[in-house]
Amino acid sequence: xxxxxxxxxxxxxxxxxxxxxxxxxxxxxxxxxxxxxxxxxxxxxxxxxxxxxxxxxxxxxxxxxxxxxxxxxxxxxxxxxxxxxxxxxxxxxxxxxxxxxxxxxxxxxxxxxxxxxxxxxxxxxxxxxxxxxxxxxxxxxxxxxxxxxxxxxxxxxxxxxxxxxxxxxxxxxxxxxxxxxxxxxxxxxxxxxxxxxxxxxxxxxxxxxxxxxxxxxxxxxxxxxxxxxxxxxxxxxxxxxxxxxxxxxxxxxxxxxxxxxxxxxxxxxxxxxxxxxxxxxxxxxxxxxxxxxxxxxxxxxxxxxxxxxxxxxxxxxxxxxxxxxxxxx
Amino acid sequence: xxxxxxxxxxxxxxxxxxxxxxxxxxxxxxxxxxxxxxxxxxxxxxxxxxxxxxxxxxxxxxxxxxxxxxxxxxxxxxxxxxxxxxxxxxxxxxxxxxxxxxxxxxxxxxxxxxxxxxxxxxxxxxxxxxxxxxxxxxxxxxxxxxxxxxxxxxxxxxxxxxxxxxxxxxxxxxxxxxxxxxxxxxxxxxxxxxxxxxxxxxxxxxxxxxxxxxxxxxxxxxxxxxxxxxxxxxxxxxxxxxxxxxxxxxxxxxxxxxxxxxxxxxxxxxxxxxxxxxxxxxxxx
Amino acid sequence: xxxxxxxxxxxxxxxxxxxxxxxxxxxxxxxxxxxxxxxxxxxxxxxxxxxxxxxxxxxxxxxxxxxxxxxxxxxxxxxxxxxxxxxxxxxxxxxxxxxxxxxxxxxxxxxxxxxxxxxxxxxxxxxxxxxxxxxxxxxxxxxxxxxxxxxxxxxxxxxxxxxxxxxxxxxxxxxxxxxxxxxxxxxxxxxxxxxxxxxxxxxxxxxxxxxxxxxxxxxxxxxxxxxxxxxxxxxxxxxxxxxxxxxxxxxxxxxxxxxxxxxxxxxxxxxxxxxxxxxxxxxxxxxxxxxxxxxxxxxxxxxxxxxxxxxxxxxxxxxxxxxxxxxxxx
Numbered sequence: 001x002x003x004x005x006x007x008x009x010x011x012x013x014x015x016x017x018x019x020x021x022x023x024x025x026x027x028x029x030x031x032x033x034x035x036x037x038x039x040x041x042x043x044x045x046x047x048x049x050x051x052x053x054x055x056x057x058x059x060x061x062x063x064x065x066x067x068x069x070x071x072x073x074x075x076x077x078x079x080x081x082x083x084x085x086x087x088x089x090x091x092x093x094x095x096x097x098x099x100x101x102x103x104x105x106x107x108x109x110x111x112x113x114x115x116x117x118x119x120x121x122x123x124x125x126x127x128x129x130x131x132x133x134x135x136x137x138x139x140x141x142x143x144x145x146x147x148x149x150x151x152x153x154x155x156x157x158x159x160x161x162x163x164x165x166x167x168x169x170x171x172x173x174x175x176x177x178x179x180x181x182x183x184x185x186x187x188x189x190x191x192x193x194x195x196x197x198x199x200x201x202x203x204x205x206x207x208x209x210x211x212x213x214x215x216x217x218x219x220x221x222x223x224x225x226x227x228x229x230x231x232x233x234x235x236x237x238x239x240x241x242x243x244x245x246x247x248x249x250x251x252x253x254x255x256x257x258x259x260x261x262x263x264x265x266x267x268x269x270x271x272x273x274x275x276x277x278x279x280x281x282x283x284x285x286x287x288x289x290x291x292x293x294x295x296x297x298x299x300x301x302x303x304x305x306x307x308x309x310x311x312x313x314x315x316x317x318x319x320x321x322x323x324x325x326x327x328x329x
Numbered sequence: 330x331x332x333x334x335x336x337x338x339x340x341x342x343x344x345x346x347x348x349x350x351x352x353x354x355x356x357x358x359x360x361x362x363x364x365x366x367x368x369x370x371x372x373x374x375x376x377x378x379x380x381x382x383x384x385x386x387x388x389x390x391x392x393x394x395x396x397x398x399x400x401x402x403x404x405x406x407x408x409x410x411x412x413x414x415x416x417x418x419x420x421x422x423x424x425x426x427x428x429x430x431x432x433x434x435x436x437x438x439x440x441x442x443x444x445x446x447x448x449x450x451x452x453x454x455x456x457x458x459x460x461x462x463x464x465x466x467x468x469x470x471x472x473x474x475x476x477x478x479x480x481x482x483x484x485x486x487x488x489x490x491x492x493x494x495x496x497x498x499x500x501x502x503x504x505x506x507x508x509x510x511x512x513x514x515x516x517x518x519x520x521x522x523x524x525x526x527x528x529x530x531x532x533x534x535x536x537x538x539x540x541x542x543x544x545x546x547x548x549x550x551x552x553x554x555x556x557x558x559x560x561x562x563x564x565x566x567x568x569x570x571x572x573x574x575x576x577x578x579x580x581x582x583x584x585x586x587x588x589x590x591x592x593x594x595x596x597x598x599x600x601x602x603x604x605x606x607x608x609x610x611x612x613x614x
Numbered sequence: 615x616x617x618x619x620x621x622x623x624x625x626x627x628x629x630x631x632x633x634x635x636x637x638x639x640x641x642x643x644x645x646x647x648x649x650x651x652x653x654x655x656x657x658x659x660x661x662x663x664x665x666x667x668x669x670x671x672x673x674x675x676x677x678x679x680x681x682x683x684x685x686x687x688x689x690x691x692x693x694x695x696x697x698x699x700x701x702x703x704x705x706x707x708x709x710x711x712x713x714x715x716x717x718x719x720x721x722x723x724x725x726x727x728x729x730x731x732x733x734x735x736x737x738x739x740x741x742x743x744x745x746x747x748x749x750x751x752x753x754x755x756x757x758x759x760x761x762x763x764x765x766x767x768x769x770x771x772x773x774x775x776x777x778x779x780x781x782x783x784x785x786x787x788x789x790x791x792x793x794x795x796x797x798x799x800x801x802x803x804x805x806x807x808x809x810x811x812x813x814x815x816x817x818x819x820x821x822x823x824x825x826x827x828x829x830x831x832x833x834x835x836x837x838x839x840x841x842x843x844x845x846x847x848x849x850x851x852x853x854x855x856x857x858x859x860x861x862x863x864x865x866x867x868x869x870x871x872x873x874x875x876x877x878x879x880x881x882x883x884x885x886x887x888x889x890x891x892x893x894x895x896x897x898x899x900x901x902x903x904x905x906x907x908x909x910x911x912x913x914x915x916x917x918x919x920x921x922x923x924x925x926x927x928x929x930x931x932x933x934x935x936x937x938x939x940x941x942x943x944x
Contacts, residue, residue, distance in 0.1 A: 063847055066747070095849035103847075108840040111859050113866070122858075123848050173848075347756070449628040452923045453635075454881040457899060461636075461915050464903035542765045546885050549767065552903050564771070568889075574775055583775065587768055595763040 009079060010181060010213050011037040011060065016073030018055050018064055027284040029055040029068065031237040034311060037215065039078075039180075042207055044216045044224040044245075046260070047234035048281060053217045054104065056234070057183050060215075061095055062086065078180075097127055100174035101183040104217075105190055106166045110158035116169060117154025123176050142172035146202055164195035171202065175210070182206070183215045188223055200226045221264050225249075233257050236282040236292035239311050243318035253314065253325040255297045291323070299324045341606050348603025354596030358589075362411045365404035371558070373397065381579040391581040393563075394571035399585050406558035406586075410544070410593070413559075416475030417482075417540035422533045424479060425486025430521065432487070433494025444491065447484045455481035459543050464552045474555065478540045478547075486532045493528055497521055534601045538594065545590055560586040618931065625927040632919035633694070636912045637687055699916070700909035702902075709913035712898055717880075717917070719789050720887070720894030723810055724879035727817035732872055734818070735825025740861060742826065743833030755827070762823035767885035770816035774889050777812060785809050787891035809892070816886050828871065833864040877926035881918055 018030040029052045037043050047053040058064045060075060062083050075083040077098065086094055103109050111119060120139045124130055130138070140150040146168035153161070153169060161169065167187060174182055184203070188196040204227055207214060216228055224231055224245060231248050233241040233256065241254040252258045259277035279296030282288075288295055294304040303323050311321040322328065343349055376396030384391045390399035432443035462477045497503060506520055547553055548561030551569065556562060563586040566573075573579035652667045693699070699709035742754055778786045785791070791805040836842065837860060845855050880895075887897035895914060902911040 061847055063843065065843060092849045092851065095847055097849065101847050103840060103844055105840075109844040111841050111845070111863070113862055114858070122850065122854070126848070126850050126854065347759070445624060445627070448624055449631050452625070452628045452877075452926055453632055453919050454878065454922050457881060457884065457896075457915055457918050460884065460899070460903055461911065464906070464911070545765065546767060549885060550888065550900050550903065568771070574771075575779060580775070583771070587771060590768060591764050594765065595760060598759060598763045 008039050009036050010039040010041075010077065011035070012076040012079075013037075013056075013060075014074050014076070016056070016059060016075065017071050018052075018059055018068055019071050020068045022067055025285055028237050029284070030059065033073070033237075033239050035232060035239060035242065037213065040211050040213055041230060042214045042216070042228045044218070044228035044231040045234060046218060046221060046224065046231055048219050050281065050284065051219075051234040052237035053234050054185055055237075057101065057185055057215065057217055059084075060181075060183060061099055061101060062091060063095075063101075093127065096123065096174075096179060097177045098179055099181040099183065100177070100179040102167070102170045102174050102185065102187055104185040105163075106170040107163055107190075109170050110166070112158055114157075115154065116156050116158065116161070120154065120173055120176060123173060127177055138176065139172070142175050143169070145175075145205070146172045147198060148172070164191050164198070167191060167195070167199065168202070171199070175206075178210070179212060181213045181215065183217070185217045186219070187216070188218070188220070196223070203227050221249075221260060233260070236284065236287055238292060238308075238321065239319070240293070240321045241319065242311070243316070243320075247316060247318055253318070253320045253328050254322050255299050255324075255328055256293050258328055259296075291321075299327060341603070345603055345606050347599045348606060351596050351599025351601070351603060354592060355600055358407055358593055358596065359411065361404055362407035366408055369401050369404060371401060371405050373557075381573070381576065381582065383578065384581060390585045393582050394566065394573055394579070399582060402558045402563060403560070403585060403589055406556070406560045406563060407589070409556045409559040410541070410561075412471055413474055413478070413544050414537045414540040416471055417478035417544070418533050418537035420475050421479040421482045421486055421536040421540070422529060424483040425532065425536075426490050426525070426529060428483070428487040429490025430494055430525075433491040434498060434521070436498075440491075443487070447487045447491070450481060450484040451488070453481065455539075456543060456546060459547065460550065460552060463547050467553065469553075469555055471555075474544070474547075474553065475540075478543050479536070482536050482539050486536065489528060489532060490525060493525055494521060497524065531601065531604050534597060534604055538597050538601075541590070541594055541597070560590050564590075621927060621930055625923050628923045629920050632923070633691060633916060634687065636915050636919075637690055694916070699913035702907055702910040709910050712910065713895065713913060713917045716893055716895045716898055717921070719892065720882040720896060721880060723813045723892065723894065724817065724882050726810065727814045727821065728872075728875055728879055730814065731818040731822040732825050732868075732875075735822040736829050736865065736868065738822070739826035739829035740833055740856065740864070742830045743837060743860070743864075744856065746834060758823035758826055761819060762827070764820055766816050766820040766883055767889060769820050770813070770883075770886040770889045773812050773815055773819075784812055789893050813886055813890050813892050817883070825868065825871075829864050829868055832867055833860050836860050836863050839863075873929040873932060874926065876929045877922050880921040880925055 013033055013035040016030055016033045017028060019026050019028050031052070033056060045053045045056065055064060055068065059070060060083065062070070062075075064070055070084055073084075077083050077094075081094070083091075083094065110116065114122075117136075117139065121132070121135055124135045124138070139154065143150040143153050148165060148168055153165070158166065171184075171187070187199055187203075191199070200223060203214065203216075206212065207227070214227065216224065218224065228245055230242065230244050232239055233248070233254065235256050241248065241252065241257050243253070248257060249261060252261055256277070259275075262275040263277055265274060277296055278298075282292055288305070290303075290305045291297070291300075291308055294300045297304065299322075301324065307323070309321045309323050311319050313319055314325060376392070379388075379392045379396035380394060382388055382392040382396070388398045388400065390403065393399055393402065428443055428447070432440045432447075458480050459477055462480055463474070466473065466477065468474060468477070503520060506515075511519075544559075545561035545564070548555060548559050549564045549568075551562075551565045557566070564583070567579075567583045567586070568574050571579075571582075573582040652664070656664060656667050697710050699713070701708050702712060738758075742751065745751065774786070777784045785805075785808055789806065789809050790796070790802060791809070794802050794805050796802055842855065842859055845859050850859075882894050882896040884896035884900040886892070887894045888900045891897065895918060898910065899914045899918070901907075902914060
């Protein structure tokens with residue numbers, strides 16, 4: 001694993017494990033994840049709620065809340081900084097200046113007793129010393145970019161904005177310090193279709209204008225098609241497949257991914273052909289031995305029940321964690 | 330409560346360390362109050378050769394200003410203290426619950442009158458009211474004393490119960506009962522009351538805590554001649570009648586009641602955490 | 615707005631209720647207290663004739679005992695508006711004088727105590743909330759619970775005992791050293807402070823834990839809120855998060871309690887004042903009850919009720935200003 005760190009990797013995640021400790025039990029929300037994300041890439045992570053994708057994203061900022069703890073691994077940013085080893089002040093500057101995150105359901109992402117404009121200015125003040133005029137200008141520009149009225153929005157309190165408006169405001173807020181990486185966790189969930197479209201358009205524009213790396217998390221496959229180039233699939237805290245969007249949608253090599261594709265309706269497809277994935281979501285407190293997906297997998301063989309398949313590179317510049325990937329169609 | 334439920338309740342209580350401690354303290358004091366007087370006779374004859382005797386094997390807490398054993402006084406006093414606070418607590422809860430239920434459920438003019446009454450009583454300062462009532466009526470009867478002590482606290486209970494009833498009134502299962510033609514009174518007692526039990530329980534405990542504070546205060550001021558061994562009266566005698574607090578070697582006379590009063594109070598409050606846990610549905614498996 | 619009128623009317627009704635209550639309580643007592651006093655005067659020889667005794671007794675209350683009850687009540691209320699609440703049996707001083715002299719002391723001690731216990735409690739509570747799971751948490755919460763469980767007069771007794779008798783550091787009685795002339799001199803002010811210290815401490819030590827535990831619970835909830843995590847993600851300094859994000863949002867609900875406490879502040883505690891012989895309204899209350907000084911008792915209780923009720927009403931009005939969400943709810 002001691003390769004030369006290629007300068008185009010913005011994130012090199014190695015063997016990351018995050019555990020949550022409760023009373024007498026612990027669960028591995030993220031289990032030995034290895035992942036490399038290219039600079040300027042538009043990367044997607046798909047998984048059900050509870051699959052560990054949010055925890056993974058939080059780790060990228062070393063923001064995993066108690067009772068969670070990162071118990072092993074390293075996260076190398078831009079080839080030289082291990083995010084997990086940054087000290088207090090370094091970490092503080094790293095956050096938002098280098099990497100920003102738009103949280104799931106921005107409904108409660110703002111301080112309820114402070115106006116939006118003040119919170120934006122606050123963010124700028126804590127990092128750089130832009131003078132007030134420049135700061136306000138920047139905020140206005142960004143708010144316009146997300147198609148919001150700058151004046152009105154800045155004067156408002158969070159509870160005066162709708163869900164969609166708050167989501168867009170949060171996106172604007174995330175861009176305040178020109179971060180190199182933007183992480184968005186379920187940016188379109190809980191929004192109406194029109195707002196969803198808006199946001200996806202905004203994201204597409206962003207990539208063109210800023211050239212930042214975008215990491216998109218969702219359980220909804222559909223939104224990836226608009227923005228993303230490469231996708232990783234997570235199940236029960238494990239990365240089970242990583243491939244380009246085309247490869248993933250047209251030639252999935254992991255049974256879970258295959259299941260997802262077959263269960264997702266497309267506008268043109270025949271709804272009667274939808275097949276839900278059998279079985280129930282994994283119980284993180286008692287995962288099965290071997291591959292966590294094996295109880296629900298149509299391709300299971302004996303090895304699957306004993307050995308947890310590692311994430312391996314396969315031809316076509318993709319990764320998969322399955323003993324029987326060759327047989328998956 | 331079935332056997333299984335009792336076991337469940339007990340295990341919740343044991344889980345919570347604070348509640349466990351509280352329960353033990355309370356249990357000890359209650360036992361002391363119930364059994365103590367049976368085991369140890371109260372001898373009120375002064376023994377002047379033992380005035381302010383320091384703690385010893387024969388007198389574990391020492392003797393008071395007329396030579397009586399302090400431990401005996403505490404034990405006998407426990408009975409008086411507990412009787413009064415339990416009475417007061419019960420009266421508070423009963424009156425408060427009735428007023429709250431009636432006001433909340435029947436609504437309209439009844440509610441308006443009753444809640445205005447509650448608001449008025451709540452704004453009148455509690456302890457002074459109790460002191461005035463006690464001073465003016467000068468009763469010696471525990472029941473009346475309990476009534477006086479509830480003069481203010483029933484209103485808190487009433488208000489709390491009323492808001493619970495109000496929020497429950499609109500719930501579906503009440504509608505269902507109404508639709509089935511069950512009489513209002515029946516609805517109140519068979520449907521609503523059981524759900525209110527947790528609030529009643531916790532309020533009962535707090536009413537007792539309040540009553541303890543007020544009753545000790547009453548007897549400490551010396552406004553009511555009730556019993557010479559009530560811990561509050563002991564403090565009164567220690568502090569004002571005999572001036573024990575000023576006498577260096579007599580301090581154990583002042584300290585003993587203080588310790589037990591605080592112990593009882595702490596026990597009650599710790600136990601209340603347990604009650605909260607018992608009624609917290611999220612803890613039940 | 616309508617709401618305010620309702621509260622205002624309720625407040626007035628409460629006051630009226632308190633007046634009537636005190637008035638009738640005394641009348642309903644077995645044996646007309648005034649007759650009792652007449653007897654005392656005659657027997658002790660302080661009045662030579664029955665007429666004189668009756669005259670003197672009458673001077674105590676602005677009311678004629680032989681008038682019909684409703685007239686007595688009306689007279690009493692009228693006298694109240696004139697500021698005449700009768701005279702104390704024990705000292706023969708006008709009750710209104712006694713009230714005017716004693717109320718400020720109670721308010722002084724209570725307000726100082728409230729400010730201190732709220733501040734200390736809030737700071738402590740926030741510290742505890744931020745340090746959940748650390749080793750000292752269980753111990754701190756236990757200690758706080760213990761302090762909260764001690765009745766304030768017990769604390770007063772303990773303080774009195776330890777700090778004026780065992781180690782005579784602080785003064786035992788009074789609001790100030792009687793040998794010093796009242797005025798703005800440094801000695802006088804110092805004396806006032808030292809005399810107020812123990813009463814204030816009695817209140818503070820038993821109250822602060824309530825505030826601390828309350829805000830700890832609130833802050834713990836706030837700490838779990840999304841916007842706190844987002845604030846950290848935005849790279850804000852910890853100090854900023856503590857004050858602007860957690861602090862501000864946790865204190866808001868505490869204000870209800872604070873504002874309500876202002877009302878009860880005026881009552882003080884009769885017992886604490888008794889123990890320290892502090893000349894506040896509570897202490898006169900306690901001694902009036904013991905001495906069966908009915909005019910004084912009546913006047914004091916009335917005054918107490920009126921101030922508490924009015925303060926609560928004002929407090930309600932103030933709270934509306936602080937929390938705009940309440941206004942919206944109307």
